[in-house]
Amino acid sequence: MKFSKKTRGCSSRSAVCSSQSAVCSSQSAVRSSRFTIYHLHFAFCIFPKLCMATLVIFCSSCQKDPTYTALYRPTPYTIEIPRFFPTELNIPDDNPMTVEGVELGRYLFYDGRLSGRTSSDSLMSCSTCHLQINSFECGIAHPKFLNGHPFGLTGIPTPHVMMPMINLAWTMNGYFWNGMVSPMNPSPAMRNLEDIAWMAVVAPHEIKGDTARVAALFQSIKGYPGLFKKAFGSDRVTMKNIGRAIAQFIRTLISANSKFDRFMLGKVQLTNAERNGYVLFMTEQGGDCFHCHGGAGNPLFTTNLFYNNGKDSIFTDPRDRFSVTGNPDDAGSYKAPTLRNLSFTAPYMHDGRYKTLDEVLAFYNAGLVWSPNISPLMHHIGTNGIRLNPTQLADLKSFLLSLNDSSFVTNPSFSRPAQFPDDF
Ligand code: HEC
Ligand code: HEC
Numbered sequence: 001m002k003f004s005k006k007t008r009g010c011s012s013r014s015a016v017c018s019s020q021s022a023v024c025s026s027q028s029a030v031r032s033s034r035f036t037i038y039h040l041h042f043a044f045c046i047f048p049k050l051c052m053a054t055l056v057i058f059c060s061s062c063q064k065d066p067t068y069t070a071l072y073r074p075t076p077y078t079i080e081i082p083r084f085f086p087t088e089l090n091i092p093d094d095n096p097m098t099v100e101g102v103e104l105g106r107y108l109f110y111d112g113r114l115s116g117r118t119s120s121d122s123l124m125s126c127s128t129c130h131l132q133i134n135s136f137e138c139g140i141a142h143p144k145f146l147n148g149h150p151f152g153l154t155g156i157p158t159p160h161v162m163m164p165m166i167n168l169a170w171t172m173n174g175y176f177w178n179g180m181v182s183p184m185n186p187s188p189a190m191r192n193l194e195d196i197a198w199m200a201v202v203a204p205h206e207i208k209g210d211t212a213r214v215a216a217l218f219q220s221i222k223g224y225p226g227l228f229k230k231a232f233g234s235d236r237v238t239m240k241n242i243g244r245a246i247a248q249f250i251r252t253l254i255s256a257n258s259k260f261d262r263f264m265l266g267k268v269q270l271t272n273a274e275r276n277g278y279v280l281f282m283t284e285q286g287g288d289c290f291h292c293h294g295g296a297g298n299p300l301f302t303t304n305l306f307y308n309n310g311k312d313s314i315f316t317d318p319r320d321r322f323s324v325t326g327n328p329d330d331a332g333s334y335k336a337p338t339l340r341n342l343s344f345t346a347p348y349m350h351d352g353r354y355k356t357l358d359e360v361l362a363f364y365n366a367g368l369v370w371s372p373n374i375s376p377l378m379h380h381i382g383t384n385g386i387r388l389n390p391t392q393l394a395d396l397k398s399f400l401l402s403l404n405d406s407s408f409v410t411n412p413s414f415s416r417p418a419q420f421p422d423d424f
Pocket of ligand 2: 336
């Protein structure tokens, strides 16, 4: 409610006004506050004097309020939960999904003026690094970001390589490799997807901009204030609403149409190699991957939890999971990323140390390194790896590739808009 108090003139001078402020701040609140208004109308008929008094306060205070408009009728956007996916989604109450919010978020995600600047050499948006064709990573073949390692407008490289931006509406316990943006973060400004936009705008290794300047710039661009009004009831552009819109767009980025998904729906058969690979993935004596990376029962293909998967014995990264939890056992631990769309997301691991999937598989097969921090789920550490034969490894790889979803990386709803609001 901090937002609605700040952006609106309506204080809690009357019951009508406080219910109006709920109208401005969230769409789920729209329904309940309309309900309240109807009830008040009913009361007005019974107590006409009260009615008159309240109406005067209502009109005088809300007329001054530029943010409330009777035209604010956003259309709910329903996320279709793919079959077998978990049904619980991370959508905060104060940012319900709306068609208008998602549309605005898509423009902002792709608009280089998110840098707060307008000259062509200083444009940068989320899409500068997060490219749809690479499952929203920059990709290993990027002409500028060599070896898949991006850097910001100032040239400072990001501390880690990128993560696939897939199915993030199901992430409950922390975004980023170390899970820093989570409900557990002591700072309320770093707890959910909504907060990542301003973080990217100010980060020295990303946009290195100024949130006030960004908001002022979009305020001045023809077409944008109207879209903010449609999405949030106010044509005043704020960084908070920029973050809300972008978060709504990111929550629509659902990948659930791989060959394996279609196999689960009974629409296609897997090849023998893919099927053998799947069995290896799911068995402890085989590849033993499922504990951390999901499977048929968890088609996100990640548990979204943090593990030390045995790559090193000395941990010096100041941004590992330990840096977030303060628990020394978490040194060298990172989020187990989803294994969907691996063909598009090289290089692999938080530091991009493996350039190919074969390198990753060689590591799990025979390259594990023991340390006191290694996850107890790395059951094959005694033999430094899962020790599959070459045919089995090839089968495991075939299965992993059956998790590629090429319709996701070409879905026009997720792509760069052909026109921006000021081109209309
Ligand atoms: C300079 C390149 C760059 C830009 C620009 C950028 N990002 Fe990122 N993004 C990254 C990198 C690198 C990571 C992985 C960071 C980490 O975990 O250490 C990341 C991670 C993320 C994640 C977390 C994904 C997950 O699975 O937890 C989200 C969400 C995200 N970015 C959203 C955005 C948004 C929204 C914008 C625009 C406002 C943006 N990014 C701009 C490089 C960039
Ligand atoms: C103990 C949990 C655990 C197990 C078991 C495990 N992984 Fe991982 N996996 C992780 C973690 C954690 C990461 C990220 C580590 C990092 O970034 O440093 C990861 C990263 C990966 C990546 C890189 C993904 C990317 O986008 O960078 C691939 C591919 C992968 N694992 C495949 C497998 C396969 C195949 C198996 C079984 C042979 C397996 N994993 C077993 C935890 C696990």
